[in-house]
Amino acid sequence: MRIEIWADVVCAWAYIGKRRVETALAGWEGESVEVVWRPFRIDPMAPAESLPMAEVLQDPVVDAALQQCAPGMSPAENRLRVSEIAAAEGLGPRWGAAWRANTQAAHRLIALAYASGGAALQDAVVEGVLRAHFIDALDIGLADTLAAVAERAGFPQGPELLASGAGEETVRELLLRGKAIGVKTSPTLVVGGKALAGAHSPAHITELLRGAAGSVTRELPAEVERFRHSEALLELGDPLGCLTLLGPLMEEFADDRNVRLLAARAYFHSAQLGRARATLEPLVAETPDDSYAQLLLGRVLKRQGLGAEAAPHLRMASAMTPEYKS
Incomplete structure (x- = not known):
């Protein structure tokens, strides 16, 4: 113990x-x-x-x-x-x-x-x-x-x-x-x-x-624990801290969709819009039915002042998930 x-x-x-x-x-x-x-x-x-x-x-x-x-x-x-x-x-x-x-x-x-x-x-x-x-x-x-x-x-x-x-x-x-x-x-x-x-x-x-x-606790794999801690930091309003902890996973598991999406969220919330867009566009292309990725990409483009490019992504996101309608 x-x-x-x-x-x-x-x-x-x-x-x-x-x-x-x-x-x-x-x-x-x-x-x-x-x-x-x-x-x-x-x-x-x-x-x-x-x-x-x-x-x-x-x-x-x-x-x-x-x-x-x-x-x-x-x-x-x-x-x-x-x-x-x-x-x-x-x-x-x-x-x-x-x-x-x-x-x-x-x-x-x-x-x-x-x-x-x-x-x-x-x-x-x-x-x-x-x-x-x-x-x-x-x-x-x-x-x-x-x-x-x-x-x-x-x-x-x-x-x-x-x-x-x-x-x-x-x-x-x-x-x-x-x-x-x-x-x-x-x-x-x-x-x-x-x-x-x-x-x-x-x-x-x-x-x-x-x-x-008296309790049984299952030890998580190190990479799972790191991911969860990174996610918790983002929820606590610390996107830069999230990216710091997530860094090794972004290198080791560069193709993992969950890692890439969390990184995109952290980039968005830390106003690194270029990196957010560069991360999200391949994700959306790979899985166009991911309504959240569509929504986030739309919001990134909108914040960059690219309303016309953002609109299709926002429409698709709200069509798949009505609560995303804005």
Whole structure:
């Protein structure tokens, strides 16, 4: 069984949640469990160069945003509350981030650790990054900080891999996958298709494991899962994300009608009308009785200002499927 922990390493609840997962697993008597960390960004607009947290917290916009995290409490009160909870989980004695850091490189290091050495190495890297940020008050946006974390975790090749740009595509795709499956907060635990958002108690986590252990989930082929995630991103209003995930399928299954039609939809909704048209015209020629393809091609042509060319496709679409009449 696998627990996926979708979390950002600048999220205090991620570190607290890590301890609670560890406590739950220490008392777990069921089947073996692999814990895998996946990326989430709670501060996607963090600058490339880290800023001192003391300076950031003086910004009234940041202060107002933080108040939304704990209604009824001031940011200072909430920080004190979180530090007390962290101390109860054995984290400290010093606690608190000193930097507003961009976590892209840290997420890359974590993903690369899993690819290189599996869950155990990844866990050591995650622990090191979280400790550096919350206990040692280091800037995890710096390459030197991450290099030291990697060395201590037993991942000496990590710094060189980061410098080469490795892991960028992996993290980008994982972030999109998280969005596609509905991850909206850090941390979120996903086990056997069931999700638990937040840093819940060990007892609650154990219940999640028990529920997942008692259910049978059929693992989908990787290409089917990728297609479904791509489709979900389009439905969520992210056509560019859809195309990013769909890219490998467009290369490997270039003749698959479903892949081509989804790509055409994503092109249309991202205003790439030339590509949408180039994808749809062969589809319509191959299967003229596909009313949706006719409709979409008609809409593409109409948006390109080619009303006369669009009309036959729109008429055919509405004749085959009356609800397409516009």
